[in-house]
Amino acid sequence: MSLRTTATRLGILGAGGALAVLTVAGPAVALDDANNPPPVYKGRVTAKTGLLLRDAPTRGSQVVRSEPYGKVVTIFCKTTGDHIGHNNLWYLLTDGTWAWGAAHYIANIGQAPRWC
Template identity: 80%
Template sequence: MSLRTTATRLGVLAAGGAIAALTVAGPATALDDATNNPPVYKGRVTAKNGLLLRTSPTRGSKVVRTVPRGKVVTIFCKTRGDRVVNNNIWYLLTDGTWAWGAAYYISNIGPAPRWC
């Protein structure tokens, strides 16, 4: 076997191994490739009397502020917390203050947020 044939075969094997590793591992982070920032998620508040935003994803935590019905909010990520009408998902909102809102009262605009 010639040196060129051996080098070609090793190159193909190395490239195939790199592709296989990327396929198995997936992307290294959940960052937007163009800006190196986390993706932006949006949602619309559906609570009739406005959505109470809290200091943690629990119904008993301190209320930070209220967001009116119909307002579009920016969501950073989601996590599990106290159940609100049989839904235990809460969104961390980044509009002015970092506060938690029950996902039951927020309708996603586009893809569902990533996990925290």
């Protein structure tokens, strides 16, 4: 069976007969190439009573889990959200589940994370 016949049966040919590209939604992880994965960012929790991690970068969003004081966490990226202690940056953490933590309570280890 030809590629065109297969594409027609799957319904992915456009009006002009061009093959449409299908994508899957999810976190955007761009690789420069197979040998250069995106950088890994780390931080240490500085909240004395532990850091509450949330499902959105806001104070009122649902708490997903918490991390204890001193824990080293993996940061995927940063964005802006609610102000916490004059800081409106939030970090998306990838340890276990994807959850947001206020950057005010996370000290960067190495360079600051990229923007989401």
